[in-house]
Amino acid sequence: MTVPTLxxxxxILSDVLAADPVAYQRNFNNYDVIGxxxxxxxxxxxxxxxxxxFETLRPEQGKSRWAxxxxxxxxxxxxxxxxxxxxVAPENRGFWLARQHWGQGYMTEAAGAVTDYAFENLGFETLILSNALGNTRSRKIKEKAGAVLLRTEPAGFVNPAYTHREVWELTKESWQSRRAKKVSGCHGE
Ligand SMILES: CC(C)(COP(=O)(O)OP(=O)(O)OC[C@H]1O[C@@H](n2cnc3c(N)ncnc32)[C@H](O)[C@@H]1OP(=O)(O)O)[C@@H](O)C(=O)NCCC(=O)NCCS
Incomplete structure (x- = not known):
């Protein structure tokens, strides 16, 4: 199985293994992101x-992991x-966006396409998601998607100010009913 372009x-979302590693590193290597x-x-x-x-990912890409x-x-x-x-959980989805592009709704859009793909093409029935307690940007993406908070538990993050993570569940049913409402809402306007 390959990783399709979405x-x-x-x-545009495409197989990360085809990305320019120098540009990828330049955008990722920022404490605001990695923290x-x-x-x-x-x-x-x-x-x-x-x-x-990339080397760690390569054997799993398109098989048990899609990046x-x-x-x-x-x-x-x-x-x-x-x-x-x-x-395989404990966490089924992760994401990051270059600092200069935050605040424009890009991750909601990108994660939405991947979430559609997970439910419609890969057979997921639920996604377990998590974020540091206090990472409100990541939390809001889960809330907007219709995920339900399951628990808060101790966890370590690069930024040591974070000491716990929130664990969420997003069901296929909840996601698809939100998507359907959004589409009918748009047509109705
Ligand atoms: C978390 C992260 C991916 C968020 O990315 P983002 O693109 O800024 O997130 P969103 O898609 O939610 O967009 C943020 C805001 O843009 C606003 N926005 C501006 N223009 C928009 C548009 N055209 N469409 C939609 N939203 C828009 C929205 O209001 C949204 O804020 P809201 O949720 O309060 O409404 C980013 O901050 C990041 O990479 N952080 C570091 C890594 C990280 O935390 N990863 C997750 C680990 S669990």
Whole structure:
């Protein structure tokens, strides 16, 4: 199974392993981005960090893991983020976006396309999601999607100010009923 290219109104998502690793590293290697991630990610981020990530991912990509690089349609050579789906929980989806592109709704759009793909093409019935307690940007994306908070539990993040994570469940039914309402709402306007 391959990782298909997904298109949204403003974005292109394609197999992360085809991304320019230098540009990817330039956009990822920022404490504002990495500080919010689980402490499995090294900080300071090593110069070969993205190449090491690609090599770890390669045997799983399109089999038990599906990872996309995000591009603006207006700049299809510059990978500005990632959405990563994993078959096996504790967490089925992760994402990051380059700092200079926050606040424009891009991750809601990118994660939406990947979530559709997970439910419609990969057979997921639920997605278990998580974020650091206090990472309100990531939390809001889950709330907007219709995810339900299951629990809060201790966890380590790159930014040591975070000490717990929130664990969410997004069901296929909840996601698809939100999507359907949004579509009919748009047609009704
Ligand atoms: C979390 C993260 C991916 C959010 O990315 P983002 O693109 O800014 O997130 P959103 O898609 O929610 O957009 C943010 C805001 O843009 C606003 N926005 C502006 N223009 C918009 C548009 N055209 N369409 C939709 N929203 C728009 C929205 O109001 C939204 O805010 P709201 O949720 O309060 O309504 C980003 O901050 C990040 O990479 N953080 C570090 C890594 C991280 O935390 N990863 C997750 C670990 S669990």
């Amino acid at each position: 298109m949204t109104a403003r974005l 919010d991630l689980a402490d499995a990610v090294p900080w300071p981020y090593p110069p070969d960090g993205v190449l090491a990530f 996309w690089a995000i591009y603006l349609k207006s700049d299809p050579a510059e990978p500005i983020g990632n959405v990563d789906l994993r078959r």
